[in-house]
Amino acid sequence: MSEINISSENEQLTAAAIITIAQDVLRRWYLIVAAAVMAAMMAFVFVDYTYRPVYRTTATFVVSASSTTSTTYTNLSSATNTAAAFTEVFNSSILRRKVLQEMDMPYFDGKITAEVAPDTNLLVMTVTGSDPRSVFLMSKGVIEHHSVVSEKALAGIVMELLDAPDAPVRPINSPDTVNKVVKAALLAAIAVAGVLVALSYLSEKIRSRKEADAKLTCHVLGELYHERKNKTLKGRLTKNRRSILITDPLTSFIYTESVHKLAGRVDRHRHKGEHIIMVTSVLENEGKSTVAANIALSIAKKGKKVLLIDCDLRKPSFNLIFDMPKPAFALSDVLKGKATLAQAVKYLEHKDIYLLPARKSIKTATELLNSKAMENLLMEASQTYDMVIVDVPPMAVASDAENLCEFVDASLLVVRQNMATADRINEAAETLGRSSHLLGCVLNNVYGSGNFAPVYRYGAYSKYGRYGKYGKYGRYGQYGYGKYGRYGSYKSDSSEVKQ
Numbered sequence: 243m244s245e246i247n248i249s250s251e252n253e254q255l256t257a258a259a260i261i262t263i264a265q266d267v268l269r270r271w272y273l274i275v276a277a278a279v280m281a282a283m284m285a286f287v288f289v290d291y292t293y294r295p296v297y298r299t300t301a302t303f304v305v306s307a308s309s310t311t312s313t314t315y316t317n318l319s320s321a322t323n324t325a326a327a328f329t330e331v332f333n334s335s336i337l338r339r340k341v342l343q344e345m346d347m348p349y350f351d352g353k354i355t356a357e358v359a360p361d362t363n364l365l366v367m368t369v370t371g372s373d374p375r376s377v378f379l380m381s382k383g384v385i386e387h388h389s390v391v392s393e394k395a396l397a398g399i400v401m402e403l404l405d406a407p408d409a410p411v412r413p414i415n416s417p418d419t420v421n422k423v424v425k426a427a428l429l430a431a432i433a434v435a436g437v438l439v440a441l442s443y444l445s446e447k448i449r450s451r452k453e454a455d456a457k458l459t460c461h462v463l464g465e466l467y468h469e470r471k472n473k474t475l476k477g478r479l480t481k482n483r484r485s486i487l488i489t490d491p492l493t494s495f496i497y498t499e500s501v502h503k504l505a506g507r508v509d510r511h512r513h514k515g516e517h518i519i520m521v522t523s524v525l526e527n528e529g530k531s532t533v534a535a536n537i538a539l540s541i542a543k544k545g546k547k548v549l550l551i552d553c554d555l556r557k558p559s560f561n562l563i564f565d566m567p568k569p570a571f572a573l574s575d576v577l578k579g580k581a582t583l584a585q586a587v588k589y590l591e592h593k594d595i596y597l598l599p600a601r602k603s604i605k606t607a608t609e610l611l612n613s614k615a616m617e618n619l620l621m622e623a624s625q626t627y628d629m630v631i632v633d634v635p636p637m638a639v640a641s642d643a644e645n646l647c648e649f650v651d652a653s654l655l656v657v658r659q660n661m662a663t664a665d666r667i668n669e670a671a672e673t674l675g676r677s678s679h680l681l682g683c684v685l686n687n688v689y690g691s692g693n694f695a696p697v698y699r700y701g702a703y704s705k706y707g708r709y710g711k712y713g714k715y716g717r718y719g720q721y722g723y724g725k726y727g728r729y730g731s732y733k734s735d736s737s738e739v740k741q
Contacts (some may be wrong), residue, residue: 258450262660265689266442267435274431276437281430282423289422293666297374297415299381302405316317331388341383343644364404374410381407400670439647446663457664460655460671461682463511466533469497470687485563488536489593504533504684505540506655511681516562516651517624522634522643522677524670528658531559534633537654542595546628549587549599553642555607556636558600564590566717572601578616583622596627607635612645620649626668637670647677655683 267274331337352371359366369381385403448454448703454462469486488498512519521534529556538550552560552573561568571586574600588597610616623630632650634643647653653674656669667683673679 243430253420258486258659258688260472262263262449263439263442265660266373266445267438270301274434277434278427282427285426286419286421289419293417294372296370296372296415297377297405297410297412297518298370298414299377299410300361300369301367301381301385301403301407302407303364303401303673304401304404306402334540334720337388339437340387341380344387345383347379350376351376351534352380354380354384354623362413365401369407370414378407378409403427403491405446409653426579428591447660448657448662448664448667448685450661450690451685451688454657454683455665457656457668458683459668459669460680461511463507463654463682463684465685465688466500466504467497467528468687469494483509486532486536486541487563487593488673501536501538502543505537506538508681509541512652516679517628518620518630518632518650518652519652520632520634520646520650520672521656523656523658524651524662524666524676525638525658526557526636528636528656529657530636531563531633533656533684533686535560535563535630535656537551538595538631539593541629541631542593543695547596547626548629549627550598551623551630552600553611553632553646555600555602555604555610556635557642558602560599564593564597564601566597569599569601572599574601574610576722577610577613577618579615579690582625583619590715596674598623607644608640608645611642616646616669617649624651637673638666644673644677650678652679653680656686657683658686660690726734 250604331400338350340350350371351373352369354369354645356365356367358364367381369377369384371380385407388401390665405482424641436566446457448457451462451465454465459736471486480627486493486497488501519537521530521537531552535550542548550560555574561668566588569579569586569588575581575588576586583598586598588599589595590597620630620632632646634646637643645711653668655671655674670684671680
């Protein structure tokens with residue numbers, strides 16, 4: 243039963259690839275919609291331009307032999323033999339010219355056919371064309387003047403008009419515009435979606451741990467699985483998006499344990515005497531601030547004094563992550579000499595960490611972070627705290643990470659699944675490794691493999707679950723109702739005394 247939650251690496255890779263490809267396609271939904279709309283408009287114009295209405299009218303004749311001794315069989319035979327000849331008669335050039343001349347018509351682009359109604363001596367003449375007036379006039383003209391050519395071709399045959407033709411009002415064919423427009427829109431949407439799928443599949447973005455190990459030059463310390471931000475205690479979704487912190491009871495056990503493992507590896511991989519660790523990413527929105535905050539919380543749980551510094555002066559986020567009011571003093575105040583480090587640092591008692599916040603929109607952010615004051619601040623912090631975690635802007639946005647490499651001891655690169663390409667990640671890792679000890683990278687917000695991870699699953703059917711190997715001491719297993727259990731072959735001491 244414990245194997246239900248376990249899958250192979252190939253299944254994990256397939257799941258991650260499918261999910262990330264689907265995300266790429268959905269992220270560019272507007273391209274699919276635009277292609278569908280354009281195809282629908284073009285199909286509408288094409289159908290409207292190419293549509294040619296067809297009008298039809300019919301006339302019915304009774305065909306009989308001119309002989310006075312004709313029988314029903316003779317009449318049926320005459321009608322059948324007459325049908326083919328009559329079609330030629332109706333479409334003959336002589337008859338057409340006569341009718342066009344008499345009806346004062348310049349031309350007729352339609353068709354005249356004749357066929358016998360089954361098991362009758364009724365001959366049905368059908369006239370079709372693109373103009374209803376021409377169709378009606380031609381049918382009347384043929385009825386009035388067919389004797390011009392039929393007397394010799396159809397000698398011995400009598401044709402009497404039974405049902406006169408009606409003027410056609412509506413075309414017999416429909417442009418079927420709606421159906422064709424919908425088909426064109428669907429085909430265009432499918433084609434664009436297929437192109438997006440191919441581009442996503444062929445991209446060099448990192449989609450799984452296996453791809454990270456194969457394509458990245460830096461060591462992968464671990465992966466953090468996707469965690470919903472709008473989850474409640476009952477598993478329902480809310481409109482309020484929360485910060486994902488391991489101290490939050492809503493955060494899943496899998497995510498919390500993944501953070502603890504990552505923090506442990508960060509602690510083990512740093513060299514002796516390395517206290518200042520910088521956390522950055524290649525692109526924006528890769529989750530570096532959340533990763534930095536959770537690493538600080540995890541290390542603080544081990545009894546260490548941890549300081550978390552928000553060095554993202556362009557887009558600070560720790561005030562929102564920890565739901566803090568606007569601080570009286572911030573990092574910029576310390577760097578400008580308006581406050582001391584002790585005055586600006588805030589102790590978050592419910593988190594058991596120290597935080598040096600930042601204010602938003604500092605125009606001189608690069609100068610401040612690359613100053614002697616910043617170097618002195620980090621040196622002072624390293625002497626006061628066991629660990630200093632520095633959150634730095636993405637490397638694609640600013641050069642702050644490259645400048646701070648000289649002031650920190652080690653660095654960690656956050657790589658969000660299906661965001662940056664392998665080339666850009668390797669380039670960033672090389673830049674960080676030149677000036678600092680690059681601990682490695684962490685694959686963040688992972689879809690796919692986390693859903694199939696065999697570890698940390700303590701559900702009803704896992705190894706330690708209700709019906710697993712050790713669930714309730716193996717109620718139906720070795721130590722439950724089995725060999726040594728309540729009804730096993732070996733009774734308890736009390737049962738032996740009773741005997």
